[in-house]
Amino acid sequence: MNVAIIGCGLIGRRRSQHLAGARLVHCIDADLTRAAAVASQVVGCDYGTDWREVMNHPGVEAIIVATPHDLLAEIVGAAIDAGKHVLVEKPAARRADELQGLSQRAARRNVRVRVGFNHRYHRAFQHARRLVDQGALGPLLFVRARYGHGGRPGYETEWRAQPERSGGGELIDQGVHLIDLARWFLGEFVDVSGFAATYFWDMPVEDNGFMLLKTAARQVAFLHASCTEWKNLFSWELVGRNGKLQIDGLGGSYGVEKLTFYKMLPEMGPPETTSWEYPMADNSWATEMAEFIVDVRTHREPSAGLEDAIAALSIVARIYEESDRDHRA
Numbered sequence: 001m002n003v004a005i006i007g008c009g010l011i012g013r014r015r016s017q018h019l020a021g022a023r024l025v026h027c028i029d030a031d032l033t034r035a036a037a038v039a040s041q042v043v044g045c046d047y048g049t050d051w052r053e054v055m056n057h058p059g060v061e062a063i064i065v066a067t068p069h070d071l072l073a074e075i076v077g078a079a080i081d082a083g084k085h086v087l088v089e090k091p092a093a094r095r096a097d098e099l100q101g102l103s104q105r106a107a108r109r110n111v112r113v114r115v116g117f118n119h120r121y122h123r124a125f126q127h128a129r130r131l132v133d134q135g136a137l138g139p140l141l142f143v144r145a146r147y148g149h150g151g152r153p154g155y156e157t158e159w160r161a162q163p164e165r166s167g168g169g170e171l172i173d174q175g176v177h178l179i180d181l182a183r184w185f186l187g188e189f190v191d192v193s194g195f196a197a198t199y200f201w202d203m204p205v206e207d208n209g210f211m212l213l214k215t216a217a218r219q220v221a222f223l224h225a226s227c228t229e230w231k232n233l234f235s236w237e238l239v240g241r242n243g244k245l246q247i248d249g250l251g252g253s254y255g256v257e258k259l260t261f262y263k264m265l266p267e268m269g270p271p272e273t274t275s276w277e278y279p280m281a282d283n284s285w286a287t288e289m290a291e292f293i294v295d296v297r298t299h300r301e302p303s304a305g306l307e308d309a310i311a312a313l314s315i316v317a318r319i320y321e322e323s324d325r326d327h328r329a
Contacts (some may be wrong), residue, residue, distance in 0.1 A: 001293055004054040006075055007066035008034040011089055015064050016041060018285035020293060022062070026054050051075055055082040062296060065089060069172070070165045073098035076113060080105045085296045087289070089116040091176045092309035094167025096317060103306045112295040114288075114302035115309045117180040121284035121291070124247045124259040125181065127276060128238065131261065132185060137240025143182045143221040145236040147174045148229025149253075151201060155227070161203035169205030171196055171316045175225035178236075179312040180304060182213065182221035185238055188311065189213040189221070194319035195326065200228045211319060243271065251282045 003019065004026035005012050016024055016038050027047040029035035039047035046057075051071075054060050055078055062085035065075045073093040079086045080102060092115045093099045106113045119125060131137070148170075159165045160173060171194075183189065191214035196206035211223040234254045236247040244262040249255035257278040262271040295302045 003062045004060045005064045006051045008038040012066035020290035086113045096310045096313040117304040118284045118288045121287040123278040138242035148226035150230040156201045156203040170225040171209035175209045176312045178223040192318045196323040
């Protein structure tokens, strides 16, 4: 499959290195030097600064969109109308309303649109999903998760700190990963509450987001996303009636990725404990890309797709609204 990448920053470069057999034929970035650097990995790969030029490129079957948030939905819409398949980075837009109608347009054009919630494809989460599907935990009760980093010098001046470009702060950045993972295991959340706060960074978006989400079956997700964590952290727990799964680390600065299964015994007391560690390189990007290629080749509906992005962004919006009311009170 021939692909183009629009947005050749950190994530676009990472995507270019994990194409799962697809061929990179065109790179676009507002900074021509960055586009050229990514294109140089492949002999004959074109590059430029105008994303519109790839829409009519006859050799491009699919487009990877890895731009700042304010351009994501516009480019996805244009790609759909051009008949191109799309892998768009999360959160896929600044607001849910920017994505309304895109699923229907994609269906009419018979193209697949996958949203890059790549955390689903980490080895620990893939293993956890299998254990849950096998019934290892019994009925699921709640999720408790934390995801955070400490920023970097100048963080408050980057595009992520500009609400007109980013749509928000930590909730829309790392928080949507936590929301997506919680929905993946527990389903839809019908009761949403939370708080978005700016404690440290001098910027008009939040540096901490706290969420309390509840399903119709009264399952709960307690989620916290932060860029005042100082030591990078990923901690995710799923509790069922018969045991608990805990995932710590994502590799790199977040620590070795590890899955632990705490199996409750008939006599209760200390659980039977089994752990798996994944010290090898992160393969989630390549695995997700391979799934996208299967989506395209088999006309399969992607998971995660646009409706998952809309659900996550709708939750973020409700928390922003609640925080605004709290601030005005």
